[in-house]
Amino acid sequence: RADVLAAALGAEPDPEQVAVRLLWPVPHPLGEAPMWRGVTAVSPGDALVVAPDGRTVRHSTWWTPPEPVRPLADGAPAVREALTAAVDARTARGGVVSCDLSGGLDSTSVCFLADRSPARVVASTWPGRDPADTDLYWAEQAARAMPGIEHVVWDADASPLVYEDLLAIDDLLDEPTIGVMDRSRVLHHLPAMAERGSRLHLTGIGGDHVAWCSEAYYHRLARTRPLFALRQLRGFRALWQWPLGETVRALADARPYGKWLGDAAGQLRAPLPATVRTGLGWGMPPRIFDWVTPDAERMIHRVLREAAGSTGPLHPDRGLHADLDQIRSCTRIIRQWDRMAARAGVPMASPFLDDRVVETCLAVRPDERVTPWRYKPLLTAAMSGIVPEACLRRTTKAAAAMDASNGLREHRADLMALWEDSHLERLGLVDGEALRRLARRPSTPELRDAILYSTIAAEVWLRGLSRPADPAVTAGTGTGNRP
Numbered sequence: 001r002a003d004v005l006a007a008a009l010g011a012e013p014d015p016e017q018v019a020v021r022l023l024w025p026v027p028h029p030l031g032e033a034p035m036w037r038g039v040t041a042v043s044p045g046d047a048l049v050v051a052p053d054g055r056t057v058r059h060s061t062w063w064t065p066p067e068p069v070r071p072l073a074d075g076a077p078a079v080r081e082a083l084t085a086a087v088d089a090r091t092a093r094g095g096v097v098s099c100d101l102s103g104g105l106d107s108t109s110v111c112f113l114a115d116r117s118p119a120r121v122v123a124s125t126w127p128g129r130d131p132a133d134t135d136l137y138w139a140e141q142a143a144r145a146m147p148g149i150e151h152v153v154w155d156a157d158a159s160p161l162v163y164e165d166l167l168a169i170d171d172l173l174d175e176p177t178i179g180v181m182d183r184s185r186v187l188h189h190l191p192a193m194a195e196r197g198s199r200l201h202l203t204g205i206g207g208d209h210v211a212w213c214s215e216a217y218y219h220r221l222a223r224t225r226p227l228f229a230l231r232q233l234r235g236f237r238a239l240w241q242w243p244l245g246e247t248v249r250a251l252a253d254a255r256p257y258g259k260w261l262g263d264a265a266g267q268l269r270a271p272l273p274a275t276v277r278t279g280l281g282w283g284m285p286p287r288i289f290d291w292v293t294p295d296a297e298r299m300i301h302r303v304l305r306e307a308a309g310s311t312g313p314l315h316p317d318r319g320l321h322a323d324l325d326q327i328r329s330c331t332r333i334i335r336q337w338d339r340m341a342a343r344a345g346v347p348m349a350s351p352f353l354d355d356r357v358v359e360t361c362l363a364v365r366p367d368e369r370v371t372p373w374r375y376k377p378l379l380t381a382a383m384s385g386i387v388p389e390a391c392l393r394r395t396t397k398a399a400a401a402m403d404a405s406n407g408l409r410e411h412r413a414d415l416m417a418l419w420e421d422s423h424l425e426r427l428g429l430v431d432g433e434a435l436r437r438l439a440r441r442p443s444t445p446e447l448r449d450a451i452l453y454s455t456i457a458a459e460v461w462l463r464g465l466s467r468p469a470d471p472a473v474t475a476g477t478g479t480g481n482r483p
Contacts, residue, residue, distance in 0.1 A: 001174045002034035002035065002036060002039050002041075002174045002175065003036075003172065003173075003174035004174075005034075005036075005039045006034070006035075006036035006038075006039055009036070009038050009039070011036040011037055011038050011039065012036065012037070013035050013036055013462070013465065014035060014036060014037045015299070015427050015428075015429065016299045016302075016303060017033055017034070017035045017036075018035065018176075018424070018427065018429060018458055018462070019292075019296040019299040019300050019303075019429050020033070020299070020300055020303050021035075021175075021176045021454060021457065021458045021461075022288060022292055022296060022300070022424075022429065022430070022454055022455055022458055023268075023286040023287070023288060023300060023454060024286065024287055024288070024289070024450075024451055024453065024454045025283075025284055025286060025329070025454070026286065026454070027261060027264070027283065027285075027286050027304075027307075027325075028311070028313070028314060028321075028325050028328075029043070029307060029311050030303065030304075030307060031328070031329065031332065032044075034174075034175070035174070035175055035176075035461075042059060043059075044063075044328055044331075045061060045062065045063040045064065046059045046060065046061055046062065047059070047060045047061075047062045048060075063355065065314075065315060065320060065324060065359075065362050066359055066362055066363040067363070068217075068320060068362060068363060068364060068365055068366050068369075069363070069365060070363045070364050070365060071364075071365060071368065072364055072365065072368035072369070072377065072378055072381060073381075075360065075361075075363060075364035075365075075368075075378065076364075076378060076381035076382040076384075077382070078360040078363070079211075079357070079360045079361055079364070079378060079379070079382040080382040080383065080386070081360075082354070082356040082357045082359075082360040083109065083110075083113065083351060083352070083357050083382065084113055085356065086351035086352075086354040086356070086357050087110060087113040087114055087117065087202065087351050088113075088117060089351075089354075090114075090200055090202060090349050090351070091114050091117035091118065091119040091202075092117060092118060092119075093118070093119075094117075094118040094119050094120075095119055095120070095197070095199050096119065096120045096121075096122060096196065096197035096198050096199060097114060097119045097120075097121060097122070097198055097199065097200045097201070097202060098121070098122040098123070098124055098193040098196070098198035098200070098201045098202070098346065099111040099114050099121055099122070099123050099124065099201070099202045099203075100123075100124055100125075100201075100202070100203045100204055101123035101124060101125050101139045101142060101143065101151065102125065102126070102135055102139060102204065103125065103134070103135035103136060103137065103138030103139035103141075103142070103394075104135065104138070104204060104207075104394075105204075105207065105211075105375075105376055105379055105380070105383075105387075105391070105392070105394060106204030106205070106206070106207025106208065106211070106352065106379070107203065107204030107207075108138070108139075108142045108204070108387055108391055109204065109207070109379060109382075109383045109386070109387055110202050110203070110204050110351055110352075111123055111142065111146065111149070111202075111204075112142070112145075112146065112383070112386050112387050113351075113386065114202055115146045115148060115149055116386075120148075120149075120150075120197075121146070121148070121149040121150070122149065122150045122152060122193060122196050122197075122198055123139075123143060123146070123149050123150065123151045123152065124152050124154070124189050124193065124201075125139040125140075125143075125151065125152070125153045125154065126154050126156070126159050126185075126189070127153065127154070127156040127159075128156065129156050129157065129159070129406065136153065138391065138394055139151075139153075140153075141388075141390060141391055142387075142388070142391050145388045145391070150196070152189075152192070152196075154189060159185065159188070160184035160185045160188050161184075161185075161406050161407030161410055161411065162181050162182060162185070162407035162408070163181060163407040163408060163411040163414065163415065163456075164184040164185070164407065164411060165183070165184045165414075166180065166181075166411070166414050166415070166418060166456065166460055167414050167417060167418065169183060169460055169463075169464065170464065170467055171183075171336070171339065171340050171343065171464065172339075172464065173336055173339075173461055173464055175332070175461065176454070176457040176458045176460070176461035177332065177333050177336045177457055177461070178333065178450075178453040178454060178456075178457045179333040179334075179336050179337050179457075180456070180457055180460045180461075181453055181456065181457075183337075183340060186337050186340070186341070187340055187341060187344045190341055190344045190345060190346040191344065191345060191346075193346050194344075194345045194346050198346050199346070200346065200347055200348075200349055201341065201346045201347070201348045201349070202348075202349055202350075202351065203348060203349070203350045204350075204352065205330070205334060205350040205352065205353070206327075206330060206331075206334075206350050206351075206352030206353040206357075207352045207376075207379065209323070209326050209327045209330050209352070209353075210323075210327065210352055210353070210357060210358050210361035210362065211352070211361055211369075211376050211378050211379035211382075212369070212370060212376055212378075212379075213319065213323050213362075213366050213369045213370045214279070214318075214319045214322035214323050214326070214366075214370070215236055215279045215280060215319075215370060216279065216280050216281065216282075216283075216318045216319040216321075216322045217317065217318075217319025217320070217366035217367070217370065218232060218233055218236070218251075218280060218319070219250075219251060219280050219281070219318055219319070220317055220318070220319065221366075221367060222251050225367070228367065232367070232371060232372060233247065233251075235371070235372030235373060236279075236372045237276075238372070239372045240275060240276070240279065242274075242275070242276035242279075243274065243276070246274045246276045246277060247276050247280070249277070250274075250276050250277045250279070250280040250281060251280060253277070253280075253281060255282075256313075257282055257311070257312055257313035257318075257321070258308045258309065258310075258311060258312065259308070260281070260282045260285070261282075261304060261307060261308040261311065262304070262305060262308035262309070263285075264285040264286055264304065265300075265301050265304035265305050265308060266301075267285065268286065268287060268288045268297060268300065268301065268304075269287070269288060269289075269297075270287070272284070272287060272449070273285065280318075281318065282313065282318050282321065282322070283321075283322055283325060286304070287451075288300065289451050289455075290431075290434055291430050291431045291434040291435045291438070291455065292429070292430060292431075292455075293428055293429055293430060293431055295428050295429070296428070296429040296430070314328075319366055320362070320366075323362060327353070327358060330353070331353055334348075334350055334353065361378065364378055375394070375395040380392045408442040408443075408447055409442045409443070412439050412440070412442045415439040415442075415456075416436060416439040416440070418439075418456065418459055418460075419432050419435040419436045419439060419459075420432075420436070422435070422459060423459060423462035423463060423466070424455070424458060424459050424462065427462075429458075430455065435455070438452070
């Protein structure tokens with residue numbers, strides 16, 4: 001952990017790195033940089049090889065992504081085997097385990113695999129507050145097919161909203177994380193799971209990142225298999241409402257990653273681009289917002305320009321780059337949630353993010369893994385015969401937009417308090433008055449796009465550093481996933 005090394009060095013947080021975390025989103029590789037001067041990162045997939053005398057010798061790569069060339073018909077059984085092994089590793093010794101059962105395909109798959117194990121399963125469902133949310137219906141469909149489980153359905157109105165308890169967060173974090181926005185929602189039911197005897201809580205998090213994949217693969221496929229790609233892109237245009245002109249411009253954009261990143265450095269306050277440019281490109285270009293100060297903008301611009309001149313993508317294929325970037329971003333949040341959950345008394349585990357599961361999913365050909373005509377075809381094929389066909393036919397996904405918008409309104413007093421004594425403002429990185437004005441207007445349309453998340457994450461992290469150390473917090477280091 002970077003904070004442990006920083007404490008040993010007596011290092012202070014680097015304001016430049018704090019400024020970078022105000023970006024939305026933080027692009028590769030800036031999210032890997034530690035928040036303290038004098039501490040350097042070992043990238044995911046690398047190992048630090050240290051000589052017997054304690055002298056650092058070198059970084060060594062131990063993991064590289066597979067080439068996505070395996071047909072779905074061959075890949076689906078491998079995914080089933082890898083995901084089954086990942087769940088078995090957590091459930092084989094029996095006892096009681098709890099599982100999310102949201103009604104979505106990812107958590108449903110994990111729950112059915114856990115139900116086949118020696119463990120007794122307690123399934124947990126939080127219905128959405130939106131009347132149009134059908135998650136509860138699908139969760140109950142799945143639960144009826146698992147008569148041996150205990151199915152707990154919580155009161156939707158008792159579910160914590162986004163932004164709840166931001167002022168009370170006292171977890172020790174070694175970097176800012178947008179996971180603090182949902183911390184209360186993630187942890188709220190864990191004490192009740194512990195009372196039911198759960199020793200571990202399994203989630204379906206990661207299924208969206210590995211069983212599905214980025215449409216950006218079609219940037220390459222449009223050049224290598226143009227007729228096939230054209231047919232598929234017509235479907236994506238209808239599905240995502242991509243305008244024809246923007247789609248053509250996105251496909252014609254052949255900038256290398258460094259050029260794309262450098263161009264983003266000069267457009268930090270520009271409007272967000274059309275979703276098709278993001279979907280078929282290297283990702284969403286980073287942006288800053290009105291409350292970020294000119295001093296912070298200069299810091300961010302300098303770091304971005306330096307990275308643009310020295311950084312390549314995670315993979316030459318922008319689709320695989322996007323997949324790897326999303327997996328890394330997700331797991332950076334999950335590692336913090338795992339720590340929080342262990343402190344709450346029930347460690348979490350997310351089997352979809354095990355190395356072997358990630359590998360087997362990424363190895364499947366992208367033209368079969370992401371298609372406008374079927375929802376998560378790889379996972380539905382892998383889970384056929386394990387998850388009932390009725391559950392596999394679900395093609396929708398709840399967005400929880402009402403929970404987020406209600407959270408903004410109900411917790412605006414906390415947001416106001418967050419900015420009344422802002423650590424970011426003291427560092428000269430944000431305009432506190434602009435943020436306080438925004439907190440007074442939680443219905444501002446732009447807030448629906450989560451543009452506050454990165455700023456809140458940085459503020460909560462800085463506040464956490466200023467709290468006195470709690471030995472009970474320091475001791476909570478358990479995790480349900482391998483590092």
